[in-house]
Amino acid sequence: xxxxxxxxxxxxxxxLASTLGLSSVVSAGEVExxxxxxxxxxxxxxxALKELLEAKGHQWRDFAVAGGGGDAAMTVLKSRAVAGNxxxxxxxxxxxxxxxxxxxxxxxxxxxxxxxxxxxxLPSVVANVMKYEGDYVAAPVNVHRVNWLWANPAVFxxxxxxxxxxxxxxxxAADKIKAAxxxxxxxxxxxxxxxxxxxSIVLGTGGADLYNKVFVELDEASMKSDGMKKSFEILRRxxxxxxxxxxxxxxxxxTGMVIEGKAAMQVMGxxxxxxxxxxxxxxxxxFVCMAAPGxxxxxxxxxxxxxxxxxxxxxxxxxxxxxxxxxxxxxFQQVFxxxxxxxxxxxxxxxxxxDACALTSMDDFVKTAExxxxxxxxxxGMAAYSAVAGAMSDVVTKFFxxxxxxxxxxxxxxxxxxxxxxxx
Amino acid sequence: MFSLDRWDVAYTNLIKFSVCxxxxxxxxxxxxxxxxxxxxxxxxxxxAMYLYPMALSFIVTGTVWKWILNxxxxxxxxxxxxxxxxxxxxxxxxxxxxxxxxxxxxxxxxSGFVMALFLAGLRGIDNQIIHAASIDGASLPTIYWRIIxxxxxxxxxxxxxxxxxxAIKSFDLIIALxxxxxxxxxxxxxxxxxxxxxxxxxxxxxxxxxxIMLMVIIAIVVPYLYSELRSEKHA
Numbered sequence: 001x002x003x004x005x006x007x008x009x010x011x012x013x014x015x016l017a018s019t020l021g022l023s024s025v026v027s028a029g030e031v032e033x034x035x036x037x038x039x040x041x042x043x044x045x046x047x048a049l050k051e052l053l054e055a056k057g058h059q060w061r062d063f064a065v066a067g068g069g070g071d072a073a074m075t076v077l078k079s080r081a082v083a084g085n086x087x088x089x090x091x092x093x094x095x096x097x098x099x100x101x102x103x104x105x106x107x108x109x110x111x112x113x114x115x116x117x118x119x120x121x122l123p124s125v126v127a128n129v130m131k132y133e134g135d136y137v138a139a140p141v142n143v144h145r146v147n148w149l150w151a152n153p154a155v156f157x158x159x160x161x162x163x164x165x166x167x168x169x170x171x172x173a174a175d176k177i178k179a180a181x182x183x184x185x186x187x188x189x190x191x192x193x194x195x196x197x198x199x200s201i202v203l204g205t206g207g208a209d210l211y212n213k214v215f216v217e218l219d220e221a222s223m224k225s226d227g228m229k230k231s232f233e234i235l236r237r238x239x240x241x242x243x244x245x246x247x248x249x250x251x252x253x254x255t256g257m258v259i260e261g262k263a264a265m266q267v268m269g270x271x272x273x274x275x276x277x278x279x280x281x282x283x284x285x286x287f288v289c290m291a292a293p294g295x296x297x298x299x300x301x302x303x304x305x306x307x308x309x310x311x312x313x314x315x316x317x318x319x320x321x322x323x324x325x326x327x328x329x330x331x332f333q334q335v336f337x338x339x340x341x342x343x344x345x346x347x348x349x350x351x352x353x354x355d356a357c358a359l360t361s362m363d364d365f366v367k368t369a370e371x372x373x374x375x376x377x378x379x380x381g382m383a384a385y386s387a388v389a390g391a392m393s394d395v396v397t398k399f400f401x402x403x404x405x406x407x408x409x410x411x412x413x414x415x416x417x418x419x420x421x422x423x424x
Numbered sequence: 425m426f427s428l429d430r431w432d433v434a435y436t437n438l439i440k441f442s443v444c445x446x447x448x449x450x451x452x453x454x455x456x457x458x459x460x461x462x463x464x465x466x467x468x469x470x471x472a473m474y475l476y477p478m479a480l481s482f483i484v485t486g487t488v489w490k491w492i493l494n495x496x497x498x499x500x501x502x503x504x505x506x507x508x509x510x511x512x513x514x515x516x517x518x519x520x521x522x523x524x525x526x527x528x529x530x531x532x533x534x535s536g537f538v539m540a541l542f543l544a545g546l547r548g549i550d551n552q553i554i555h556a557a558s559i560d561g562a563s564l565p566t567i568y569w570r571i572i573x574x575x576x577x578x579x580x581x582x583x584x585x586x587x588x589x590x591a592i593k594s595f596d597l598i599i600a601l602x603x604x605x606x607x608x609x610x611x612x613x614x615x616x617x618x619x620x621x622x623x624x625x626x627x628x629x630x631x632x633x634x635x636i637m638l639m640v641i642i643a644i645v646v647p648y649l650y651s652e653l654r655s656e657k658h659a
Contacts, residue, residue: 071623099625189517189606245496247517247606390624394430394608401519401607412429419427423626 030059031319033306034080034090036073038066048335049141052326058319063087081105086309088320092138093305094129094382100307101132107308107317108135109324116328121346123369126303129382137307139327140345142337144302145361146269146377147200147292150255150276154286155182155264167204167234167293170265174241177264185238186254186263189247191397193254195379195389197238197267198396202231204294208373211298215378218388218421223414232399232406239400247401258287267292269302269380273341273357289357291364298373299364302380303345391420425632430608434616434633437523438640441612442591444527445534449587450580452531453538458568460539461546471543474536482533486600489529490516516602519609526598526610533597534590538583545579546572581652585645592641613637 031053037046043064050060065073070091077090086105100106113119113136119127122140130138151163159180161173174184187193203211206227213222222228243263246254255275257263266272276287283289291298306327311317326332333344338353343361351359368374376382378389395416399409425431456474460467477485492498493516503511515521549572557567595614598604604611604619611619613633621630 075622190603191605191607194607243496244514244517245494248490248602386624387626390619390626397605397607398429398609401605401609415427416429420626423628 029057029315029319030061031088031316031323032061032063033323034063034065034073034077034087035306036065036070036091038064042340045336045339048339049326049332052329052332052335053319053323056322056326058322081309088311088316089306089308089323091304092307093303094376094380095385096381097129097138097305097307098132099385101137105309106132106137107310107320108137109139109308109321110135112136112321112324113328116325118328118346121328121348123347123365123374125369125374125376126301126345129303129376130305138305139308139324140303140305141327141333142304142340142342143345143361143365144269144271144304144342144377144380145364146196146300146302146380147203147295147298148268148270148272148357149290149292150258150266150268150272151288151290152258152261152264152286153288155258155261158182159264161264163288163290164293165290165296167201170293171237171241173264178241182261183243183257183263184241184265186257186266187238187242187246188249188251188254189242189401190249190251191393192379193251193268194235194397194400195393196269196377198231198235198400199300199377199379200267200292200295201234202228203298203300203375204292205231205234208298208375211300211375215383215392216376218384218417220414220418223417224410228410228413229406232409235396235400236406269377270341270343270357270361273355277341277355283356289360297368297371298375299361299368300375300377301365302377302382304342385424387424388417388420391416425629428629430611431616431633433608434611434613435636437610438592438612440523441527441530441594442588444524445530445591446584446587448527448531449535449538450583452535453583454542454573456535456539457542457546460543471540474539476536477533478537478540480533482594482597483600485529485533486597489525489532490601493525493528517606519606522602522606522610526594526601529601530590530594530597534587538587541579541583541586542576545576549575581648584648588644589641592637 033049035046037043046062046064050062053060065076073091077086077092080086081103092100118136122130126140126143130136130140149164153163155177156163156173159173159177159182161176162169164170164173177184187197199211199215202214206214206225210222210225210227213219214228251268251272252275254263254266255268255272258266259276259279259281270289273283273289276283281287306323308320308324311320328346330344330346330349333346333349334353337344337358341358343354343358343365347366349362351362354362365374378384378392381389383389384392392413395409395413398404398412404412460471464470493513495501495512495514495517500511500513503513515525553571553575554567557571562570593614594612595618598610598612598615602610604615613636617630617633617637620626620633
């Protein structure tokens, strides 16, 4: 704790130094945006934002840092912030927004939010993620749904299996597909993918209740419950239905196996849709998107957002406000999300430009926001601090890659998570 | 940190990796150097060939070996296609064995370099001693065992120091080869440190592990340096 205070003090004093004009380099009307949208489709999405902002007369200085799923960008951001020279906005999501808020370096964009009526446009679960101590400090650009099952219907037909709605049905279908000589479950054995599958299993066996208790509230009794044990057992069974080459495989290669009909199913977020559509496949016909087994009433969200840093220069502040407003405008939300395969964070958007999968996702987003089934994705850093989520992921991936028993896994999970929680 | 299973895995892996890597590298390097020292033809070409892996970065080595060792399209598949249906070689995806794939790739990369060092050392040994020994009736293996290899002591010294620091700081090879996987079964302290300090923001654990890496290097290298340099003075 003490070291954290020291860091805070350093950051604060450096920020103070920068506000005194020692290192202020941002010119009037310019925004510098740190992001890690560097792959083809994503870069296009970022360019859309740039154009819209330039149309408003502000300049956009691109600050893209590729690599490590954002890890590299975060390292750069930390060093820039400590040096007292943070960018105008940066792509940061989930509980990390609170971590940055604790450092006292964020700008309050509540005025923009009030003008744009964000409170009514965003479901409250989402709005809470964007706020620090009741003020908006971030703007959401999109919503990814993580609990999807992607399936190749041709494979199911060939094996005489039915699309599964529960985990029992999943294993029935998987047996038939395996008997037909195909791979039932396409999986990339990387820790985050193991964890992505596991969070959908927990959601499927214990519902949003157990999910929230275990991943968000970190409730010890729930972590020891039968639901968790059962979830680990299901994960163990999945091992028999993957192929030998799965460890270390990238998610898009696993998606490729489903596209080519070598494998039947994959559990992955909706960014997988881009792989299907880029391969010229039609949703509903060549591939099926459905909620992961047992999770039709729930929605695990992964929301990308931009946080805004305090600016000393008034021109930069105007440009920053314009950026915040632009992000939430329907025009940007539509262009961006159609390109990226996600759905808009703001409600009541026109439906025409979106495909069938996105429409299902949009409907479920609204529905689950009311029923309480809308939960943050823990595997994608939306539910817990990275230290805690990392501790969870360690156990899950260790379990999946060894012959550990489900009881031992539950015990290790409780110890790991409690330790990480205590270290915060 | 010591209660973390992941740290346990990381440092046991480091020990397994360093021991296998250093011993095998030295043996293979020395063996190749002795073979090359037999005044054979095309020595220059062979030497260049063995040294080539050194010209590649660990990232490239890791990626190439990732493909070679992949059970779906690497060695295992080739041997199976040759007709040995029951052949399995799945170290890369087997959590028990995955660290040894790192050893294989590391040896492939570094043994050529070790060979070059030894070869230089062999060339530096006075021919007259060897002549004298052979006149005294010593067989070739005895000459190597009793005279040449002890004469290479300073070379051993540099080789061990170089290999040891490659082993302890090895990071890129593991990241490229199997990204510390499956799971975190081939984690080493360097990847552990990176994960905790940069991906998870647990700077305290990250710096603790970095400090331990430093202390391990000091604990091994300093006494070794001391004993080597002191004995040189005596000589």
